[in-house]
Amino acid sequence: MTDRFPHAHVHLGVFFQGVNHSTIWSDPASGSQLDFETFRQVVQTAERGLFDAFFLGEGLRLREQNGLLHDLDVVGRPDAITQLAALAAVTTHIGLAATQNVTYNDPADLARRLASLHALSGGRAAWNIVTTDNAWTGENFRRGGWLHHSQRYERAAEFVQAAQAIWDGFGSTVRYAASTVELEVQPTVELADHPVLFQAGDSPDGRDFAARHAEVIFSAHGTDFDDALGFADDIRARLRAAGRPEDDIKVLPSTQFILAATDEEAREKARWVKEQQVTPATALSLLGQVWGEDLSSYDPDGPLPAHDPAITQVSETRGSPRPGADPRAVARAWRERAEAEHLTIRQLVLAQDRQRGFVGSVESVADELVRWVRSGATDGFNITPWLVPTGLDDVVDLLVPALQERGAYRTEYTSTSLRDHLGLRAPVPHRAVLVGA
Amino acid sequence: MTDILHIALEVDGAGQHPAAHLLAPHTTPATPPGRPGVTPDAHRVRTVTAAAENAGVTFVTFDDSLTPAPGRAAHRIDAVTRAAFVAPLTSRLGLVPLVHPAVTEPFHVASQLAALDHASRGRAGWLVGTGPVPGARRALDRPVADGEDLVAETVDVVTVVRDLWDSWDDDATIRDTATGRYIDRERLHYVDFASGGDGPFASPALRSAPDGARAPFTVKGPLIVPRGPQGQAVVVGRVGTVPGALLDVALVPDLADVDAARGDGVARVLVDLTVTLDAAGTPGTARRDQLDALVPGTTTGLAYTGDAAGLVALLLDLRGVVDGVRILPSVLDDDLPVLVRDVLPALRVARAVPVPRPGATLRDTLGLPRPASRFAATA
Ligand SMILES: Cc1cc2nc3c(=O)[nH]c(=O)nc-3n(C[C@H](O)[C@H](O)[C@H](O)COP(=O)(O)O)c2cc1C
Numbered sequence: 139m140t141d142r143f144p145h146a147h148v149h150l151g152v153f154f155q156g157v158n159h160s161t162i163w164s165d166p167a168s169g170s171q172l173d174f175e176t177f178r179q180v181v182q183t184a185e186r187g188l189f190d191a192f193f194l195g196e197g198l199r200l201r202e203q204n205g206l207l208h209d210l211d212v213v214g215r216p217d218a219i220t221q222l223a224a225l226a227a228v229t230t231h232i233g234l235a236a237t238q239n240v241t242y243n244d245p246a247d248l249a250r251r252l253a254s255l256h257a258l259s260g261g262r263a264a265w266n267i268v269t270t271d272n273a274w275t276g277e278n279f280r281r282g283g284w285l286h287h288s289q290r291y292e293r294a295a296e297f298v299q300a301a302q303a304i305w306d307g308f309g310s311t312v313r314y315a316a317s318t319v320e321l322e323v324q325p326t327v328e329l330a331d332h333p334v335l336f337q338a339g340d341s342p343d344g345r346d347f348a349a350r351h352a353e354v355i356f357s358a359h360g361t362d363f364d365d366a367l368g369f370a371d372d373i374r375a376r377l378r379a380a381g382r383p384e385d386d387i388k389v390l391p392s393t394q395f396i397l398a399a400t401d402e403e404a405r406e407k408a409r410w411v412k413e414q415q416v417t418p419a420t421a422l423s424l425l426g427q428v429w430g431e432d433l434s435s436y437d438p439d440g441p442l443p444a445h446d447p448a449i450t451q452v453s454e455t456r457g458s459p460r461p462g463a464d465p466r467a468v469a470r471a472w473r474e475r476a477e478a479e480h481l482t483i484r485q486l487v488l489a490q491d492r493q494r495g496f497v498g499s500v501e502s503v504a505d506e507l508v509r510w511v512r513s514g515a516t517d518g519f520n521i522t523p524w525l526v527p528t529g530l531d532d533v534v535d536l537l538v539p540a541l542q543e544r545g546a547y548r549t550e551y552t553s554t555s556l557r558d559h560l561g562l563r564a565p566v567p568h569r570a571v572l573v574g575a
Numbered sequence: 576m577t578d579i580l581h582i583a584l585e586v587d588g589a590g591q592h593p594a595a596h597l598l599a600p601h602t603t604p605a606t607p608p609g610r611p612g613v614t615p616d617a618h619r620v621r622t623v624t625a626a627a628e629n630a631g632v633t634f635v636t637f638d639d640s641l642t643p644a645p646g647r648a649a650h651r652i653d654a655v656t657r658a659a660f661v662a663p664l665t666s667r668l669g670l671v672p673l674v675h676p677a678v679t680e681p682f683h684v685a686s687q688l689a690a691l692d693h694a695s696r697g698r699a700g701w702l703v704g705t706g707p708v709p710g711a712r713r714a715l716d717r718p719v720a721d722g723e724d725l726v727a728e729t730v731d732v733v734t735v736v737r738d739l740w741d742s743w744d745d746d747a748t749i750r751d752t753a754t755g756r757y758i759d760r761e762r763l764h765y766v767d768f769a770s771g772g773d774g775p776f777a778s779p780a781l782r783s784a785p786d787g788a789r790a791p792f793t794v795k796g797p798l799i800v801p802r803g804p805q806g807q808a809v810v811v812g813r814v815g816t817v818p819g820a821l822l823d824v825a826l827v828p829d830l831a832d833v834d835a836a837r838g839d840g841v842a843r844v845l846v847d848l849t850v851t852l853d854a855a856g857t858p859g860t861a862r863r864d865q866l867d868a869l870v871p872g873t874t875t876g877l878a879y880t881g882d883a884a885g886l887v888a889l890l891l892d893l894r895g896v897v898d899g900v901r902i903l904p905s906v907l908d909d910d911l912p913v914l915v916r917d918v919l920p921a922l923r924v925a926r927a928v929p930v931p932r933p934g935a936t937l938r939d940t941l942g943l944p945r946p947a948s949r950f951a952a953t954a
Contacts, residue, residue, distance in 0.1 A: 164752040220694065221659070243683075244716075280680060
């Protein structure tokens with residue numbers, strides 16, 4: 139197969155703290171998930187590996203299951219922009235991306251904080267726009283659960299337009315009025331350009347929002363090639379429909395890398411990683427989500443519950459979106475598989491937990507990554523290390539040189555701006571929405 | 576009260592005099608050669624805080640406002656972001672950004688300052704913003720408390736922020752591999768805070784609410800950030816706008832206000848002192864006249880104009896009267912070098928100021944205890 143993009147390079151980012159049970163905290167090599175030194179080590183390792191960006195997620199309420207704080211995964215994280223400002227001081231080139239939602243932030247306040255990070259870091263800030271709108275998170279904020287789910291991307295679009303007007307409007311009075319955002323403010327931060335706009339949200343509305351406003355998509359399509367290519371083609375089509383060039387958005391899926399000397403060793407390591415991620419307690423918790431009840435007193439090495447779930451929708455661990463499904467059907471399928479293959483609860487959950495990301499020798503993973511970007515399936519990858527702070531070491535020390543040998547990875551930074559690292563165009567001025575400046 | 580005098584320093588912008596930002600900066604804001612990506616903003620905050628730390632200052636404050644403030648440069652970046660940026664570049668200096676309780680969401684205030692406390696290894700403080708914020712109501716599209724309401728709002732916000740800082744016990748992260756539990760959920764606490772106020776409750780109703788009306792709010796908790804090295808960041812504010820019981824450090828505008836602050840039970844009282852020093856061959860009085868000719872400065876509050884020796888004498892006399900002085904330099908570029916070269920060394924020689932140890936928390940340096948969590952089980 140000939141490459142659609144024969145000269146494409148792989149862009150790498152690191153997504154720190156991951157989600158759900160992706161981070162193994164029980165391993166002796168797992169460090170503090172909170173100490174500044176851990177963050178410093180991860181970001182400096184990524185910068186040594188010439189990554190495009192270091193990336194922090196956001197969750198403004200601690201997750202719960204069955205009305206109790208979820209206690210099995212890493213809990214607790216710093217405020218993203220505050221932490222990135224500190225990390226800006228100990229780095230010189232790498233981009234610094236903060237996930238920030240549009241429902242529980244004030245546009246004038248958030249635009250100013252992002253502009254501040256951008257100004258201090260010399261053009262390295264990015265904003266990952268998310269729409270987290272649930273009223274449950276709203277219980278921590280003045281406005282409460284004020285926004286209807288159907289309005290989340292309307293608010294996102296208006297919020298982004300207002301922010302762009304503020305970034306462009308230094309020295310004037312910015313007025314913006316729409317259905318969910320109305321403001322008048324004199325901006326206090328002078329910028330040469332804008333923070334880079336990332337988007338993470340997979341619904342059709344989310345994809346259309348990205349096609350109109352985003353410059354990078356942090357996607358969930360980072361394991362299966364055909365799935366990733368389908369997503370990228372869908373985004374290209376939406377970009378065309380929105381009147382933008384097809385290459386106006388870079389797609390960086392969330393993924394994990396499991397590397398070893400040989401493919402066989404890597405598969406062995408992947409099995410080990412998954413067993414560490416899905417602890418006995420986590421297996422019972424995941425099963426409990428399907429059954430909609432607390433199953434923590436079950437024996438993880440014993441059989442599945444004999445009774446059917448009483449609930450009609452798979453309950454989510456609050457704060458982490460999960461697709462709704464018919465729990466009785468899921469439970470029946472899981473029980474049938476467990477019986478047919480003689481699996482205990484934990485074995486069944488491990489078998490159901492699809493292998494995420496890339497598993498293989500350095501050489502074969504490097505080949506795979508180059509194939510992905512040169513076929514247009516992605517522009518790069520946002521790596522969630524399953525171990526911190528050392529989980530990026532083999533990526534930087536082994537995989538990056540292998541990509542460089544293939545002519546598919548930068549050998550030095552050529553700029554200190556994230557926009558330049560990603561090969562993005564300069565932002566279009568948004569003075570159009572300025573009224574009476 | 577001790578005979579130790581804490582020196583704090585306001586480091587915002589060009590200086591306190593309303594004409595300071597109109598002067599050409601003396602220190603070059605240009606990117607130093609060989610430091611890629613170091614912007615003028617970064618260079619400025621980095622050099623000013625490094626000078627303050629080397630001089631033995633206890634803490635610096637970062638003034639701020641959401642909207643342009645009269646007498647200040649139009650370009651001003653967010654104070655928490657500035658403080659966080661210098662956190663890894665400093666090791667002894669307290670970092671105290673201004674955050675306004677009626678402007679920033681209480682949950683965000685608590686998260687940002689807790690993150691600053693972690694990033695600085697326990698050197699975070701919060702300068703509680705006071706007074707009306709012009710333009711905030713329109714910028715934020717919601718009522719912003721004012722006047723009497725603002726005092727009540729401030730009490731509520733400081734209270735809930737302190738609650739949120741206590742919402743994780745110090746030992747909540749257990750990482751118990753035997754049971755697979757990362758946290759002990761019994762050691763995290765919902766704060767279930769409800770504010771006062773009688774305006775309409777939630778947006779979109781907020782939008783049409785009358786100006787000045789106080790919209791009540793609730794905060795569930797716990798915080799997303801585990802408890803910081805200091806337990807609670809040091810809360811700095813003005814008596815009268817925040818009850819003394821909620822403050823760790825009171826800033827008073829004049830010596831006449833010291834007794835009131837002490838009566839309020841505040842552990843440390845610092846007086847604000849505007850200084851215009853003899854600098855670069857120009858007497859302080861002449862510098863002040865030149866500045867006043869551009870824009871008349873304020874005449875309220877404690878001020879000192881003159882040579883370094885006179886300032887040293889004044890500060891030594893303040894031992895036993897106040898716990899410290901927050902110095903507001905008229906023009907940072909002119910006054911800071913004199914403070915660093917002549918004033919703080921003389922205070923050190925006289926053993927009048929503490930010598931902050933690298934690694935000490937701001938509470939350590941101020942001699943304040945690390946508070947126990949109000950929610951922690953006392954078993
Ligand atoms: C890869 C990925 C990462 C995400 N990270 C976050 C996050 O850190 N915080 C958050 O609140 N939402 C996060 N989201 C959620 C989305 O922003 C969005 O709120 C959610 O997917 C619902 O939007 P949708 O209906 O368009 O999918 C993430 C989504 C994806 C796909």
